[in-house]
Each structure stands twice: as C-alpha cells, then as structure tokens.
Amino acid sequence: MNSNKRPEAMQRITTPELAKAFIDEQIQAIRAEVGEKKVLLALSGGVDSSVVAALLIKAVGKQLVCVHVNHGLMRKGESEQVIEIFGKELDANLIYIDATDRYLDKLAGVSSPEEKRSIIGAEFIRIFEEEARKLDGIEFLAQGTIYPDIIESDGVKAHHNVGGLPADLQFRLVEPLKLLYKDEVRIVGEELGLPHAMVYRQPFPGPGLGVRCLGAITRDRLHALREADAILREEFDRCGLAERVWQYFIAIPDLKSVGVRDGKRYEGWAAIIRAVNTVDAMTATVEDIPYPILHRITDRITKEVEGINRVVYDLTPKPVGTIEWE
Ligand code: XMP
16 A cells, blocks of 8 residues: 555456445555544545545545635636535535635736746645644645656656645645556546546646636636637537547637727737647647537637637647647
8 A cells, every 4th residue: 555666466447346346445445544533635626636535535524624726727617516526415524715816916917837837836835735724633635646646756746746835734645546547547536426527527737727828817818718718618528529639728828919890990819729639748639620610619709708809720739839838
C-alpha cells in the first residue's frame, strides 16, 4: 500500500467486478489507516479528485472534509455539479468557497501566461491553507494522485501543489489511486456510482479558463468565453463528437475586429475553436469537424453570446502549435 511502484503482477482493472474488488480492498485499507481521524481533500471536480472523494465517502463518510474552491475560471455549470453530486446526492461534508473575486482581482491586468499560472496556483494554496487552519483535528490529506503522476513527476500534482503548504501544516497523505492508470480510475469511478459525464470528462487544465481567456483576463471576455465554450460542448454532445474527441474548447484572444449587426458596424471578439485528438498530449492532431456542425456552432455563438462577432477554427497540429493557446 505504501509503495509507489506498481507490482508487475497487479491485475489491470478492466471490468466492474475488478473495480468492485479494488474498492472493497481500498475501503478496508483506508479505514485501517485513518481510524477515527479526519481527512481533508481539495475537490476540483476533475476525474481523479472526484473518484477519491467518492471512495473516501464510502470508507469514512463524514470524516472526509472536501473543499471545493471555485476560482471563477471553471467551465459553465462545473461548480454547481460538484455541489449537486457531492453536497446533495452523496451528502458529503463539503466546504464550497466562491473565490471568484479574489482570483479575478489578483489577475486583473496580468497578461503573462506564466504569471497568470503562478498567481492561480499560489492563490489556491493560500485559500486551501486558510481553510485547513479553520478546521480542527485534520490529520490526513487525500490526493487524487494517479500512476502517471508518479511516473512523470515526483508524485505531487502540479496544480494541487500541496508541496507549497507551510511546515506546520503537514498531513499524512492518503492516495488510494496512486497505482492506477486513468482508464482504471474511470472504471472505479463508474462502479462508485459517479455520473458517466463526470468520469469520462475531457482533460481540463488546473488554471481553467484562465489560460483560454488570452492575455489579461477581463470579466466580460471571461463571461463570453464561458458561454461560447458551453455552446461548443452542447453541440459536441448533440452530434456525438464529445464521445470521440480528446479535448475541445474555445479560446478568446484579447483582440477585437470589426463586424456588422443590424446594419451597424461594431467591434467584437473572435472565438477560436480547438478540437484535438492525442494519446499522451505530447503530439496532437486536429479533428475533422464536418462543415455543417462548424456552421451551426458559429451561428449559435455569434447569435447567443454577447461580444463575439467571429468564430474561427484552429487547424494547427501539435507540433507546431501546443494544444492550449498559452
Ligand atoms: P499543451 O498546451 O502544452 O497542453 O499542448 C497539453 C495538455 O496539458 C494541459 N495543460 C495544463 N494542465 N495545468 C494543467 O493542469 C496547466 O497549466 C496546463 N497547461 C496545459 C492541456 O489542457 C492539454 O491537455
């Protein structure tokens, strides 16, 4: 259980039965380790932290304290889904923090992508630390570390960045998924009863829409981005592309162009569609979205989202482009 190396003989979890056996075994192990103590978890709503939360709720119930920080850079409906599923359906001990203003005030006027990422990461640690200090008797910190995180880094997820917590806030780690690959985590998540859409969710960067609202983030452009992205996701769901395409999203540059509406010239932003397929995110190819679908998405975004007057499709593979725009 403490080893960070996956034993050669460990069977790959490929069926609900194998997932159930894994869950039963982990529940016993977690109960034995945690006892009556409390466990803290940063619940982003991503696949890994959601599966860890569902597993720990089964194992230790209300001894788990989930903290969901809404940094204001979530996609449309994501924080609401976390509250609905974990707060209501699973009746978890969930602390919801709407830190939108805090983040957006700190990010105002900041255009460098590195600086934006560093502000978003540092603010997360600050908020998480503040919450941890308010709670009594927490001894454990649960994390959604999975096996690729261990192989590719030192085992700490860059965007969770718990390595940044101060020395007096040292917790013992609970990492029940640390020997699993992503496909196994998904099967375990489904067996735990999490919704398919949550368990098979496309990857979403830790800094969220912050790195898709290009350059210095403004609230109006961020709002337009969130709405346009929701339309893209809706249309991909509707025509079956969501099941097939690895990652798809909208980015909006800090640039306006001239358009015309109701016979009048006006300036608006351009929404960039990105839709790529990849195995490991090191290289990626662009999905061939059929033209009628592109036309429909363009039509909806320009009609329904205030401030957007153009939609363009990014046809650049990785390399030479990266998947994200910044
Ligand atoms: P790039 O843009 O480098 O992206 O081709 C490769 C994959 O990584 C995701 N990505 C991030 N994930 N924090 C994250 O957690 C980040 O700062 C970050 N930047 C890129 C990106 O969405 C893609 O899946």
